[in-house]
Amino acid sequence: MAGADVKRVVEAVWRIEAARLIAGLARMTHDVGLAEELAQDALVAALEQWPESGVPDNPGAWLMAISKRRAIDHFRRRERFDRKVEELGRDLETEHTPDFDAAVEDIGDDMLRLVFTACHPVLSMEARVALTLKVLGGLSTEEIARAYLVSDSTVAQRIVRAKRTLAEKHVPFEVPSGAELPAGWPPCSK
Numbered sequence: 328m329a330g331a332d333v334k335r336v337v338e339a340v341w342r343i344e345a346a347r348l349i350a351g352l353a354r355m356t357h358d359v360g361l362a363e364e365l366a367q368d369a370l371v372a373a374l375e376q377w378p379e380s381g382v383p384d385n386p387g388a389w390l391m392a393i394s395k396r397r398a399i400d401h402f403r404r405r406e407r408f409d410r411k412v413e414e415l416g417r418d419l420e421t422e423h424t425p426d427f428d429a430a431v432e433d434i435g436d437d438m439l440r441l442v443f444t445a446c447h448p449v450l451s452m453e454a455r456v457a458l459t460l461k462v463l464g465g466l467s468t469e470e471i472a473r474a475y476l477v478s479d480s481t482v483a484q485r486i487v488r489a490k491r492t493l494a495e496k497h498v499p500f501e502v503p504s505g506a507e508l509p510a511g512w513p514p515c516s517k
Contacts, residue, residue, distance in 0.1 A: 350437035
């Protein structure tokens, strides 16, 4: 397959699999921003490897496997860093490495969890819409900006701030149950 053909295949697979990939990674990492970075790393790996090795039979599973490996590497690097800092005498709180085996058993509906996370009430309505269109809708920053008649940088900042807010507020990546639903849920329906 020619390089241009592989690029078109990768783009098509990305459009189909990106939201599902980000949702699964966000469940494992509890960080939408990190999940998006890991998914994009897998996309780059596909663009580098598929022209030579060919497109795998199940490209979505291939992207998820690469992303999971990158997530594990990320957490291992972070764990090593924490140990080194501890050795230097700093009393920093270490982070727990997610149990990926347990995460695989808990299949659940990651897309629904991602919807609840992207539409969390700690975010402004503009941030909810921009983040949802980006991670669930697969739209580019430019496409979202064009639709709302604002600059690309405005939309990009909304998305970055939304991800940062979700991480800082430790928003859980879960579907709230009936009693846990705050007044006004679902928040994206306002």
